[in-house]
Amino acid sequence: MSPPLIVASNRGPLTFERAPRGGKLLARRGSGGLVTALSSALIEAEGMWVAAAMSEGDREKVAASTSGRIDHVEGDARYHLRYLDIPPDLFDGFYNRISNGVLWFAHHYLWDTVTSPSFGPDVEESWDAYVDVNQRFAKALAEEGEKLGGDTAFLVQDYHLSLVPRMLRDLVPDALIAHFSHTSIAGPTYFRMLPARIHDQVMRGLLGADVLGFHAPAWAENFLLSARQLPGARVDLARSRIVTEGREVTVRIHPISVDGRAMREVAATPRVRSLRHALNRWRDNNRLILRVDRLELTKNVVRGFQAYELFLRRNPSWLGRVRFLALLSPSRMELPEYREYTEACLGEARRVNDALGREGWSPIELRLKDDYIGAIAAYGLYAVLFVNPVIDGMNLVAMEGPLLNRRRGVLVLSRKAGAYGRLGRYALPVNPFDVDEMADALEQAMAMPVDERTRRSRGLSRLVLANPPARWVGGQLEDLERAKRRRP
């Protein structure tokens, strides 16, 4: 029997939305390995999921409940949720300004340091909102943990909740707490660009956990190096352990993966099949280079188009015989940087199309919409999957694609993605800042002989299937068990 389990994340596994014309509140399940893995774990163990109410429907659902808890049954799955109804102003400071506007930028090296960041009084104010929301989470976790009993394991997710481990520790000193970072982690020199107060509180906040999890060795290492500079912290780099305030904190690497079985089921549905056929007709006789991304500053769409242009100019025989399909879902449009970047991507695609397009053929097709099912369909058809983020905590596209591709497609993969550590040996590696190298990789991918492509694509899907999401959660629970046994 597993111990009771409480998961905390900013976004919960279900979003509630009112059906048209004042109908019922319908639940939509989030996609991705995280939700799958943690939902399954929660179904096995007694427990619940604490998250922020994100939609109007979420808020209605919270308001309709007396205990603040939402119980939802769907097929075999039962969800026990507690969604926190956070005032919009506070949520804006916590989520848009600090989480996505400051911490995300720091961990992904996104600042143009000559002019940004510039921390003024407004950031101080937003930081107070971040602290407040983290405190609300910690309080809710402590309350729910008390109901479930003393050996509850807390799994706190991601950079939105970096203060929760320490706050929860203060409320429940002997709690078993794991925190998992789904992002890349900046090295100490860069991370110290944050105001000292924010930097120190984030570091101390995380160090309230028993175990800190990361997707890749490079991110774990960067965290350890930052911890090394904290007064009073003793860091053992070789054993990935930190001793601070008389407690031991373990740093562990657990690369997440995707739910291969579930994805293949989706890919086999009539809806996806018909989308795939339509796309195949659209493709015509062209080979397909595919990218699928949230339209995110880190995803490197513009340099990707430039590399593709360079590839075409160097290999004009491919003109009219290849198309680059970019499926981009809009993201974080509250932040001006993201609106500008969207324009830059659209502009670059237009420029390349104007420069190299012909009657009846244009080199790039950019589709700007949130279209998960469309991506699943497109994965089946690519000759080359182009995944070139400037930096990425993990990157699931690099796993989803090879799992569903039916044409022995080649994966071109950035060395800066966490996924590179697992998949690199079967991919063509690129430095995402090196347009020259990316153009070469596209050329090499398009020219690769079929047995080589077969070997690589089989290797990739084998690696993905060998690491089901349950293993990711299981590893974390084992870490907590070990941490518990090591306690004095």
Added chain:
Amino acid sequence: MSPPLIVASNRGPLTFERAPRGGKLLARRGSGGLVTALSSALIEAEGMWVAAAMSEGDREKVAASTSGRIDHVEGDARYHLRYLDIPPDLFDGFYNRISNGVLWFAHHYLWDTVTSPSFGPDVEESWDAYVDVNQRFAKALAEEGEKLGGDTAFLVQDYHLSLVPRMLRDLVPDALIAHFSHTSIAGPTYFRMLPARIHDQVMRGLLGADVLGFHAPAWAENFLLSARQLPGARVDLARSRIVTEGREVTVRIHPISVDGRAMREVAATPRVRSLRHALNRWRDNNRLILRVDRLELTKNVVRGFQAYELFLRRNPSWLGRVRFLALLSPSRMELPEYREYTEACLGEARRVNDALGREGWSPIELRLKDDYIGAIAAYGLYAVLFVNPVIDGMNLVAMEGPLLNRRRGVLVLSRKAGAYGRLGRYALPVNPFDVDEMADALEQAMAMPVDERTRRSRGLSRLVLANPPARWVGGQLEDLERAKRRRP
């Protein structure tokens, strides 16, 4: 008797310029601790300085010499120089494109990663020029070393010549080689944004030395962390040693300083005295906040003006009673980023002056010219010296100011300057990205009681005087001695 010594740096200690109307070639000596320290060392030891010919006059001087050597006597000082006449195209690739356009940006975290850098075929080509020029330096060093004898010590300077240690090692396997980095050093995650070939060659190039010197512990640490990721290199972080290819490389910290005696002599000359009087009249009854900088992307001029504006808005009683004098010397105007930044600085000063200026008083005076003597004069008069780089290998302004100031002025100093490690305890520290904190520091500096100011300003000049430039060279020569004794 010291061993023979050969210094290599991109820019030599003397620049030759033709006097007006076709007169004689006159030598102008560079300022700064580096030239002072190394010149003195070269006067004591037999030896020479190898550098690139930078001016037309330098090239004429080289052409007039049969041996390629230039011997120059000035007062007590004799200079033995060898200036390499490098074709302009090659020099452009080596100096503007790679050294200043790529390596400088990498080590100072200057890229706006969403769009820059973007390495294309042009960078590959410029890299070949960088390799070529480094090879010319290595060859000249080997030749001159052969003339001087086997125990010659080579002191190779800075990021322009990062391949020289390895190339020289290949030519003279048992040479005693030290390399000193005068810049900050980026952490491994950031430094690996470089194309793999460039990254690896720079690292391997430096590791050809026996000793690698840095100004501050943070830069040494970042280098060691990068070395740790090189296949085949064994790094001992605690002892700052690297074993690679069966050789041992020691990493050492030697903070450079300024030549206090020489600077005080300059400050006492009639010319500086009259400039100081003129500036004092201009200042009128205003307190003076001073900054002195090369107009360099890292110097953080724009955020500095914003912090000053915030300070004035929070403390309106200072309106009309304080002036911010910014002495900025134009720099690297071949690079578009520097031209744009110059415009941004001018624009920001104008904006603040328009917003807060009054009849007969404007808050900021920006003087854009190369005016070392003017800076020496201004140092005497400041109430606050504002040194807020976003990152800086060392920063000598933070030393020159306190040495020459006569008003118990306060130093506001960025935690990101190498100088902070030595001077921090007597300065008001700021995070250069935190406009809020910088405004607070200015307020605190302006309000500081006189005994506190006295204590701090005395502490600062004492620290500067305690570390004369000769010590910086001496330390490096001792390192080389030790390295020699440790050899099998």
